[in-house]
Amino acid sequence: xxxxxxxxxxxxxxxxxxxxxxxxxxxxxxxxxxxxxxxxxxxxxxxxxxxxxxxxxxxxxxxxxxxxxxxxxxxxxxxxxxxxxxxxxxxxxxxxxxxxxxxxxxxxxxxxxxxxxxxxxxxxxxxxxxxxxxxxxxxxxxxxxxxxxxxxxxxxxxxxxxxxxxxxxxxxxxxxxxxxxxxxxxxxxxxxxxxxxxxxxxxxxxxxxxxxxxxxxxxxxxxxxxxxxxxxxxxxxxxxxxxxxxxxxxxxxxxxxxxxxxxxxxxxxxxxxxxxxxxxxxxxxxxxxxxx
Amino acid sequence: xxxxxxxxxxxxxxxxxxxxxxxxxxxxxxxxxxxxxxxxxxxxxxxxxxxxxxxxxxxxxxxxxxxxxxxxxxxxxxxxxxxxxxxxxxxxxxxxxxxxxxxxxxxxxxxxxxxxxxxxxxxxxxxxxxxxxxxxxxxxxxxxxxxxxxxxxxxxxxxxxxxxxxxxxxxxxxxxxxxxxxxxxxxxxxxxxxxxxxxxxxxxxxxxxxxxxxxxxxxxxxxxxxxxxxxxxxxxxxxxxxxxxxxxxxxxxxxxxxxxxxxxxxxxxxxxxxxxxxxxxxxxxxxxxxxx
Numbered sequence: 001x002x003x004x005x006x007x008x009x010x011x012x013x014x015x016x017x018x019x020x021x022x023x024x025x026x027x028x029x030x031x032x033x034x035x036x037x038x039x040x041x042x043x044x045x046x047x048x049x050x051x052x053x054x055x056x057x058x059x060x061x062x063x064x065x066x067x068x069x070x071x072x073x074x075x076x077x078x079x080x081x082x083x084x085x086x087x088x089x090x091x092x093x094x095x096x097x098x099x100x101x102x103x104x105x106x107x108x109x110x111x112x113x114x115x116x117x118x119x120x121x122x123x124x125x126x127x128x129x130x131x132x133x134x135x136x137x138x139x140x141x142x143x144x145x146x147x148x149x150x151x152x153x154x155x156x157x158x159x160x161x162x163x164x165x166x167x168x169x170x171x172x173x174x175x176x177x178x179x180x181x182x183x184x185x186x187x188x189x190x191x192x193x194x195x196x197x198x199x200x201x202x203x204x205x206x207x208x209x210x211x212x213x214x215x216x217x218x219x220x221x222x223x224x225x226x227x228x229x230x231x232x233x234x235x236x237x238x239x240x241x242x243x244x245x246x247x248x249x250x251x252x253x254x255x256x257x258x259x260x261x262x263x264x265x266x267x268x269x270x271x272x273x274x275x276x277x278x279x280x281x282x283x284x285x286x287x288x289x290x291x292x
Numbered sequence: 293x294x295x296x297x298x299x300x301x302x303x304x305x306x307x308x309x310x311x312x313x314x315x316x317x318x319x320x321x322x323x324x325x326x327x328x329x330x331x332x333x334x335x336x337x338x339x340x341x342x343x344x345x346x347x348x349x350x351x352x353x354x355x356x357x358x359x360x361x362x363x364x365x366x367x368x369x370x371x372x373x374x375x376x377x378x379x380x381x382x383x384x385x386x387x388x389x390x391x392x393x394x395x396x397x398x399x400x401x402x403x404x405x406x407x408x409x410x411x412x413x414x415x416x417x418x419x420x421x422x423x424x425x426x427x428x429x430x431x432x433x434x435x436x437x438x439x440x441x442x443x444x445x446x447x448x449x450x451x452x453x454x455x456x457x458x459x460x461x462x463x464x465x466x467x468x469x470x471x472x473x474x475x476x477x478x479x480x481x482x483x484x485x486x487x488x489x490x491x492x493x494x495x496x497x498x499x500x501x502x503x504x505x506x507x508x509x510x511x512x513x514x515x516x517x518x519x520x521x522x523x524x525x526x527x528x529x530x531x532x533x534x535x536x537x538x539x540x541x542x543x544x545x546x547x548x549x550x551x552x553x554x555x556x557x558x559x560x561x562x563x564x565x566x567x568x569x570x571x572x573x574x575x576x577x578x579x580x581x582x583x584x
Contacts, residue, residue, distance in 0.1 A: 074558070097565055097568075100559055100560075100561050100562065100565050101559075101561075101565070101569065102557065102558075102559060134560065134562070135559040135560050135561065136558075136559055136560045137559050185576065185581050185582055186576055186581065187479075187576040187577060187581070187582070188582065263581075264581065265394065265575055265579075265580060265581035266366070266394075266428075266580055266581075267392055267393075267394055267427040267428055267429050268392075268426065268427050268428045269392050269393075269427065270392065270426070273389055273392050273393070273568070276389075276565070276568045276569065276572070277393065277568065277569075277571075277572035278572075279569075280568070280569035280570075280572040280573055281572055281573055281576045283557055284477065284478055284479040284573045284576075285479060287557075288557060288558055289477050289478065289479070289555075289556065289557035289558075290477055290479070290480065
C-alpha cells in the first residue's frame, strides 16, 4: 500500500516541521492509523507531493517532518461544474465523483425545478478534500456558495464555453418537448463545436466582443481550447435537476455567447449519473484524459 | 409527472388483464402509491411500453388492464460489464448505474485482488429492475452468478472485443509498473482500434480464426462494429478491484484475441467511478449515445 496522502495548506519543503491541527491529527491517528515514525504524503497545489514522517504526538496534536519531494504539482483542468442540488446523498456523491474526475470548481446552482435543500459548503469541502487525497490530485476543488442559475449566468465569462445537459426539445405541448431543437450527442457536440470554430476563426477575429450583440452572432462557435498541459482552455458543465430546465431557463441559457446543449443518450439519467457521465466524456474528448 | 413504469414479464397487448403478484402489488400500492383507476406504464423488451390502468385491488394483489401501446421496444446495446465485486454499497451503485448507462449483462468476476464479499444475485436483480423502470429502458440487464476471472475468460467469444481498465505499466519494481506497456486513453484506444481494423480487414479475411494461434496474430485489431440500430456490434468492459490486476492477470488478459487495455486519466478512480466513467465514454464513442 502506498503511504496515505494528506492535503496540507502550509508550505511544504525539505526539513519543514509542520504541526497538524486537532482535526487533522485525529484523522491521521484514528482513520489512517498512523503513529510516530510512520510515513505519509502531504501535498498541495503549489508545492506538489512530499514524503514526510510523523515525529511527535501528544494529546493535543501531531507534528510531521517533511523529507523529500515525490511529485511536482500538476494543474487540474480549468473545468467548472454547475449542478442543481439534489438529495443529500446524491449531492455528496456528485462532489466526491467530480473531485475524482478532475473538476476545479464545484458551484451549486438553484434552478426553477430544483427541490431546494440547503447546501452545507463546509460539509462538501470535507468530502472534496478526502476525495482529493484518495484520487492522487494536488488540489481540492473549490466549493462555492449556492446561487441562483440567473445569477450564475449574469456576467458569464465569454472565454468559458458552457456545456449543459438538455433532455428536452422546443415544442411545447409535446412529450419531452418533441423532436425540434434537440441537443446533439455529447461527444459529437464537443467535436462539432471545436471544428466549427476553426472555420469561424479563420473568417473573423474573435477579440474584444462582448455578450451584448446582434442575435445572429450569439452562439457563434468559440475555440474549445483543449485543457491540459497549460494551454489555458476553460470549460463549464451545467447539469439541472431531475425535471430538467424550464423553457424560460433554456431560452436564458441560449443567450450565453458560447453555449453547447448536449444529449446524454436515449435513457433518462438521474442527476448524479448525468454529472459523472458528462464529466467522463468531457475529460476524454477535451480534458486531461487525452494523454500526455 | 409521467406515469410510473413497471417491468412486467407477461405478454402485453391491448385488453389484456394482468394480475400483479404480491410483491408487485405492494410496490405499486406502497411505493408508487397507485390505487384503482390510476394509470401506469407496464413494459418489457418484447412488447414495448403500454398504458394500463389498475382495475381491481384486494388484500392479496392487484390487477391492471392494458390499454394502448406507447412505445415500441428498442434494444439495449450488446454490452457486457464484468466487474470485481467491491463493498456492498459500491456494488449496488455499479449495478444501478450500469442499468442507466445501457449495459445488457452484468457479470461479477472474482479477480486475485478482489476483496471477496458475497454477491447476492437476487438483490442485484431487484436493483437492476427498479433502475430499468426509472431510466426508461425496455429490459433489465441480466445479472449472472459470480465466477472467477479465469473462468470468465475461458472460451471467450472472439467476436466480442474486451476493453479493460488498466492503471499499471509492465515494469516490475517500479511504482505502478513504470511507463512501459501503458494503456492508451480510452477514447483514443477505441478509435485506434476501429481504425486499425479497417486497414487490417482490407489485408486479410477475418473469418474462421480461433483463439489458438501464433502470438504475433494475437491482439490483432478487430472490427469495433458500432452498437446501435441493429448492426450487431458486441463489446465487453472489465473493471478490476481497487488494487487493479496482478501481472499474471494482465498477461492472461493479453492472450485474449481482441483485447483493448484503456487508461482512465491521471487520477486514481474508485472502482465504481471507473465503471461509470468507462461506460459513459463507451456509449459516446461506440454505443447508443451517438444519436439516431
